[in-house]
Amino acid sequence: MYESGEDYLEAILMIRNEKDIVRSVDVARKLMVSKPSVSRAMGILKDDGYIFFDENQHIVLTEKGFEKASSIYSRHKLLTAFLMKIAGVSEEQAEKNACRVEHCIDSDIVAGIESWMKNN
Known part of the structure; x- marks a missing residue:
């Protein structure tokens, strides 16, 4: 999955947790993208089995989509x-950088960070 697909899944999960x-309009606002961009991305995520649309055309994560989105969001939070802890940066700066790093970091590095955070 590409970085943009991960961003869309993470946004869907975050919106679902809030509302x-x-x-689609909520996703467009959250990611600051156009409605046509969201429409195209939702079509791809649907075809790949990550989401479906309910009877009201609301976006719903499938089990596969929920697992992927949860994994991305967990990496982001970690x-x-x-x-913030290591570099002593603001939450805003940490968020921006975490968003960029979360897509390319190896799982063994994530596990090492997770272990270090639990012990320190």
């Missing part, structure tokens, strides 16, 4: 906390 329902 219970997810509409990296944000790590950067």
Whole structure:
């Protein structure tokens, strides 16, 4: 999955956690992208089995989508906390950098950071 697909899944999960329902317009606002961009991305995520649309055209994560989105969001939160603790940067700066790093970091590095954070 590409970085943009991960961003869309993470946004869907975050919106769902805030509002219970997810509409395309909510995703567009959250990611600051156009509605046509969201429409295209949702089509790809649907075709790949990560989401479906309910009877009201709300976006719903499939089990596969929820697992992927949760994994991405967990990495994001972990990296944000790590950067704040280690680098002593603001939450805003840590968030921005965590968002960039979360897509390319190896799982063994994530596990090492997670272990270090638990012990320190």
